[in-house]
Amino acid sequence: MGNVPAMSEGMSPEEVRERLRRRAVFLRELAEARELRKRVSPRRSRRERVREAVRMRTFRAN
Template sequence: MGNVVRMDDRMSPEEVRDRLRRRAVFLRELAEARELRKRVSPRRWRQERIRATVRMRTFRAN
C-alpha cells in the first residue's frame, strides 16, 4: 500500500481549501439538522439514542 496517492497530493492548495470549506459547511449543516430534529421530535430522538446505545453495547468487548 506504499504507492497509494492521496487525493490531497493531486489537488492544488486552492482546491484543498475549497474542499475543506465545503466539508465544514456540510458538517455544520448536519449538526444543525440534528439539533432541529431533537427539538421537533424529542420522543423519536430519545428512542433513536437508546437504539444507538444498545447497538454500541452489542459490539463492545468486555
C-alpha cells in the same frame, strides 16, 4: 477520512482548502439539522438514542 492524503495529492492547495471549507459547512449544517430534529420530535430522538446505545454496547469489546 483515512484516505484524505491520497485524494489531496493531485489537488492544488486552493482546491484542498475549498474542499475542507465545503466539508466544514456540510458538517455544521448536518449537526444543525440533527439538533432541529431532536427539538421537533423528542420522542423519536429519544428512541434513536436508546437504539444507538444498545448498538454501541453490542459491539463494545470487553
